[in-house]
Amino acid sequence: MSLKIIVLAKQVPDTRNVGKDAMKADGTVNRAALPAIFNPEDLNALEQALRLKDAHPGTTVTLLTMGPGRAAEVIREGLYRGADGGYLLTDRAFAGADTLATSYALATAIKKIKDYDIIIGGRQAIDGDTAQVGPQVAEKLGVTQITYAEEILNVDQKARRITVKRHIDGGVETAEGPLPIVITVNGSAAPCRPRNAKLVQKYKRALGAQEKAAINLATEYIPYADLYEKYPYLNITEWSVADVEGDVAQCGLSGSPTKVKTIENIVFQAKESKTLSSSDRDIEDMIVELLANHTIG
Amino acid sequence: MNNVFVYCELEGTTVADVSLELLTKGRKLANQLNCQLEAIVAGKGLDGVEKQVLPYGVDKLHIFDAPGLFPYTSLPHSSILINLFKEEKPQICLMGATVIGRDLGPRVSSALTSGLTADCTSLEIGNHEDKKAGITYENLLYQIRPAFGGNIVATIINPEHRPQMATVREGVMKKEILDTHYKGKVEKHDVAKYVQETDYVVKVIDRHVEKAKHNLKGAPIVVAGGYGVGSKENFDLLFDLAKELHAEVGASRAAVDAGFCDHDRQIGQTGLTVRPKLYIACGISGQIQHIAGMQDAGIIISINNDENAPINTIADYVINGTVEEVLPKMIKYYKQNTK
Numbered sequence: 001m002s003l004k005i006i007v008l009a010k011q012v013p014d015t016r017n018v019g020k021d022a023m024k025a026d027g028t029v030n031r032a033a034l035p036a037i038f039n040p041e042d043l044n045a046l047e048q049a050l051r052l053k054d055a056h057p058g059t060t061v062t063l064l065t066m067g068p069g070r071a072a073e074v075i076r077e078g079l080y081r082g083a084d085g086g087y088l089l090t091d092r093a094f095a096g097a098d099t100l101a102t103s104y105a106l107a108t109a110i111k112k113i114k115d116y117d118i119i120i121g122g123r124q125a126i127d128g129d130t131a132q133v134g135p136q137v138a139e140k141l142g143v144t145q146i147t148y149a150e151e152i153l154n155v156d157q158k159a160r161r162i163t164v165k166r167h168i169d170g171g172v173e174t175a176e177g178p179l180p181i182v183i184t185v186n187g188s189a190a191p192c193r194p195r196n197a198k199l200v201q202k203y204k205r206a207l208g209a210q211e212k213a214a215i216n217l218a219t220e221y222i223p224y225a226d227l228y229e230k231y232p233y234l235n236i237t238e239w240s241v242a243d244v245e246g247d248v249a250q251c252g253l254s255g256s257p258t259k260v261k262t263i264e265n266i267v268f269q270a271k272e273s274k275t276l277s278s279s280d281r282d283i284e285d286m287i288v289e290l291l292a293n294h295t296i297g
Numbered sequence: 298m299n300n301v302f303v304y305c306e307l308e309g310t311t312v313a314d315v316s317l318e319l320l321t322k323g324r325k326l327a328n329q330l331n332c333q334l335e336a337i338v339a340g341k342g343l344d345g346v347e348k349q350v351l352p353y354g355v356d357k358l359h360i361f362d363a364p365g366l367f368p369y370t371s372l373p374h375s376s377i378l379i380n381l382f383k384e385e386k387p388q389i390c391l392m393g394a395t396v397i398g399r400d401l402g403p404r405v406s407s408a409l410t411s412g413l414t415a416d417c418t419s420l421e422i423g424n425h426e427d428k429k430a431g432i433t434y435e436n437l438l439y440q441i442r443p444a445f446g447g448n449i450v451a452t453i454i455n456p457e458h459r460p461q462m463a464t465v466r467e468g469v470m471k472k473e474i475l476d477t478h479y480k481g482k483v484e485k486h487d488v489a490k491y492v493q494e495t496d497y498v499v500k501v502i503d504r505h506v507e508k509a510k511h512n513l514k515g516a517p518i519v520v521a522g523g524y525g526v527g528s529k530e531n532f533d534l535l536f537d538l539a540k541e542l543h544a545e546v547g548a549s550r551a552a553v554d555a556g557f558c559d560h561d562r563q564i565g566q567t568g569l570t571v572r573p574k575l576y577i578a579c580g581i582s583g584q585i586q587h588i589a590g591m592q593d594a595g596i597i598i599s600i601n602n603d604e605n606a607p608i609n610t611i612a613d614y615v616i617n618g619t620v621e622e623v624l625p626k627m628i629k630y631y632k633q634n635t636k
Contacts, residue, residue: 100407128444129567130415132403135371139407144498145371147400163502169396170308171506173368177499188560257412257458261425261439264450273609278618284630286598286614291634295575295596296518296542 001157002058005049006110008121008137009042009063009078011071015126036070038077041122043192045185048152049120050082050193056155060084062113066094066105069210072236079203080195085233087113088208091240096253099128103136105251108244110141118155118162120183123148131184138182145182146175150189155179208236300333300357301326302387302460304378305350306397307340307367308506312349315393315467320353322420322470323391329422330388330436333357339377340367347483354475356482363488365497368504369397372496375404380491382409387460389438391420394464406462412455413462414440416566418469418589425454432456438463443566443585450585468514468570469589511545513562518544519573521564521591524551525580525601526620532557534624535579541628547571549587552580565590579620583608600624 013034046061053059063078063086065071075086089109097105110119119141124131131147138145146164150172154163160179165172167186205227207215212228228234241248249255276282291297303323305316320336327334333356338346343362350358361377378401382390390405392398394416406413419441425434438461440453455461513519520539522532532552539546548558550565564571566586576594581587583599583606591597592611599612600623609615616623 098412099403100410100412103403103407128415130403130413131399132406132413132415135400135403136407138371139375139404145400145404146499147371148396167396168504168506170508171504173501173505174503175370175499175501257410257455258414258440258453259456261452261454263444263452273612273615275615275617278616278622278626280626280630282616283623283626284634286616287627287630288634290575290596291631296631297635 001056002060003052003056003117003155003157004115005052005059005061006113006116006119007042007046007049007061007063007078007083008106008119008133009046009065009074010039010122010125011036011065011067011074012039012125012127013037036073038074039122039125041124041126041185041187042074043122044187044189045120045122045183046078046081046083047190047192048149048183048185049118051190052118052152052155053082056157062086064106064109064113065089066102066109069208069214069238072206072208072211072238075208075236076203076206077195079206080200081193082196082199086236088236088238089244090208090210090238091251093241093246093248093251096256097251098256098258099130099132099136100257101251101253101255103133103140104255105241105244105246106133106137107140108246109239110137112239112244117179118181118183119143120185123184123186134182134184141180141182143180143182144177145184146177147184149183149185152183203234206234206236209238211236298386299388299459300335300385301330301389302382302385302391303334303336304390304392304398304401305336305338306369306393306395307338309367310340310342310346312338312346313393313395313467314472315395315398315465317349317353318467318470318472319391319393319465320350320355321473321475322465323389324354324475326389326420326422326438327354327356332388335359335385335387337361337378337381339374341365342367347481351479351481351483352474352477354479358481358483360483360485361488361491362485363492365492366488368501369401370497370499370501371400371404372498373492374401375408376492376496377488378405379408381486382460390460390462392462392464394466398464402462402464409458409460411458411460411462412453413464414442414453415464417442417463417465418566420463420465425456427456437461443589466566466570468572511562513545513547513564513569513571516545516571517573518542518575518577519547519564519571519591519594520544520577520579521547521549521581522552522558522579522620523549523581523587524555524557525582525603526552526557527580529557531620534620538577538624538628541631544573544575544577547591549581549584551582578608578612579624581608582606583611
């Protein structure tokens, strides 16, 4: 008995390791200075999907991501770890999307994929921390959702039910829901398995059309061009708005009800501060002062 | 019509603190907008729940009381909000940035194609001029939040779509009773009119809610560590100092991500907001997301070997040194001087 699983994954700038060159002189974010990574919680989601594949032979795990051409990297990374294939939604019309327009685009792509039992993604992406896309995709598809999952405990394919242990405020809960369903996975869930060396060998030349085009421009030829005809799985499928029959007005900036009014850089209001060394005398003086004014004690 | 709505979250039959904080904020926004404040509770066995809610200045409380509404599951609560909002057309809807609020809010906003801003640290009312379109929007909700790893603060607006929805974390807004005898209307709704039987598809089969292991939120002194603490072992020094000072230990997201400290002690925009009288920041650089969770502390001590750590600019005492060196000395001199 097999399952059809779609993993929602996002390529994100690594906002956890922001260096000094992360801001440009004009105060805008210098995205180029931040490495692009597989959103961490999406990796936790991928692991849950791969575990289901291990437990239910014949299961397929398909990645779905949205982004520029280089976001095909996310799909390759998933293939290296055991996914079966993936789609990259890429179109200028998707740019500037808030969570609502993003979930609209993802939902139209999922409708095109059509056949699915479980849609699973990270709880949230580190570049926005909104946790909105999962539930919004579920709403657009008209299926239910279980968010903040720690572990998928069981899938009963006969009854078409899934049992999930999830995090709630101040505790844990075990919930059971119907298939198809959207699941979002917490960062505290099991980490993703590493790349598999054989799969890296198999998929290292897997490329999206834009990546191939970029190579073509740079070198005038695609190395091993015949590979892509011989091994169709090396072609990462790219979909435009038209490919998924999306309504352009509901995509990108125009499909986004939220607008960014202003962006400010962080300027801390400097306080009068006392600068101390780590000498015994400085520390003792400070402790005595804090005791005297009843801050501690 | 066009009022400010707050979705009140329940644990059992007790309204969550974060919801009461949002009622307090919602009351102020309603005053500014010259409209009413309305609240929604959905659960089971809710007789008398209005006593918890109305004193915050709620003009109308909508009660949805049915056995299937507690524990929370996504679809029944979403249907209540979606259908009620279609009737009531709120201009603003606030909810806690809790597990429930972050499950419910996006679903509702998607169904109503309204915008939703997560984890706001400030909410204000203001105008917006769209110069290109030549339109001025009056009295919009400014949804203010740090973004992009905390390097910027963004003000988000929803010019065209209603309700303007926002989630806010617990502790960000202040909770304040307006009037213990505040007179508000109570309306008990027929749940079946809002929720279909098929909405009850998810069953909660097991549930454990524990009292928090710590009282970080209410602690008068917080000793918090960042990535600069260096290791889980060094974090023990923070616990040692906290024990002496009767303080609680907190952590920055970087320290939690590095595995130095449990997630439930995270302070900042995506963690807890604390307002202690003393905050001792150990090896914390001070990204805005962290600052958002502790900036109202009375006195701030920053222990850092980087003189240029951003947190130093808001600290009252800046100690240039490492955690290993400074914390044992603080413990030693605290003991010596309190004998």
